Amino acid sequence: MTEKENSHILMTIWGLSYSRMKSGAYILILAEAAGDRRLPIIIGSGEAQAISFSLEKKTPPRPLTHDLMASMCQAFGMELKEVFISDCVEDVFYAELYFYHKGEYITLGARTSDAVALALRVGAPIYTTENVLRKRGMVFEETEQGSGQRMIVKKIRDEETWEDATDDELQEALQKAVEQEEYEQASMIRDELKKRKEAKS
Numbered sequence: 001m002t003e004k005e006n007s008h009i010l011m012t013i014w015g016l017s018y019s020r021m022k023s024g025a026y027i028l029i030l031a032e033a034a035g036d037r038r039l040p041i042i043i044g045s046g047e048a049q050a051i052s053f054s055l056e057k058k059t060p061p062r063p064l065t066h067d068l069m070a071s072m073c074q075a076f077g078m079e080l081k082e083v084f085i086s087d088c089v090e091d092v093f094y095a096e097l098y099f100y101h102k103g104e105y106i107t108l109g110a111r112t113s114d115a116v117a118l119a120l121r122v123g124a125p126i127y128t129t130e131n132v133l134r135k136r137g138m139v140f141e142e143t144e145q146g147s148g149q150r151m152i153v154k155k156i157r158d159e160e161t162w163e164d165a166t167d168d169e170l171q172e173a174l175q176k177a178v179e180q181e182e183y184e185q186a187s188m189i190r191d192e193l194k195k196r197k198e199a200k201s
Contacts, residue, residue: 008084008127013120014038016051028116030085030126037137039085039128040187041093047113054120066114070121077101083115085128088136138178138190167196 014031019042026048030039043051050066053059063071073080078101087094095115099106110118119126165173170193177186 007130008082009130009133010034011039011085011126011128013051013055013116016048016055028113030116030128032133032137036139037133038139039133039137041112042091043113047111047117050117051113051120054117066117066121069118073099073122078106080118080122080124081105082124083119083126085112085115085126085132087129088132093132093136136187138174138186167193 010033011030012033014029015027016029017027019025019027024045026043026045028041028043028048028051030041032038046065050064053064060067072078078099081098081100084096084098085093086096093112095110095112097108097110097115097118099108116126118124170189174186174189174193177189
């Protein structure tokens with residue numbers, strides 16, 4: 001991996017929505033702070049609730065697990081310097097927590113959803129790599145909505161029909177899936193486009 005591919009890229013929270021394709025799951029979307037790429041991540045309902053409380057600046061009736069983690073960090077003098085989303089393998093994202101404690105740095109592995117929830121509570125920055133964004137990131141471009149686009153999305157909703165769709169149709173369907181917040185579908189379409197691009201090179 002080159003230095004550029006492994007360099008830290010600052011991310012922000014772009015949105016959180018309910019998954020329409022996986023019951024009980026949510027989609028956390030991170031945004032490139034200095035760019036236009038988005039990183040959709042499927043997370044569980046518990047972690048979505050924890051992140052939602054922080055985003056809406058609400059206080060739960062009783063401390064959640066991530067509130068307890070933040071309190072423990074403060075009590076023991078551990079400062080969370082950053083969250084680093086280091087890799088994505090087979091749709092599973094991997095994250096690392098970088099703590100500073102008594103003059104030493106401590107690195108702990110964590111689920112990305114837990115890491116983000118904790119980072120929001122203590123105000124720590126979230127980073128990823130160029131490599132992760134290349135593999136899983138998406139660019140959402142604004143386009144005019146129309147019946148033609150809705151028809152294209154319907155046409156390629158079943159993966160078996162993708163081979164009959166042109167690259168332009170797939171691009172339009174990708175944009176429409178994003179507009180409708182169907183991020184898992186958008187991710188699959190993006191993967192198909194990437195596969196086609198690699199086959200041509």
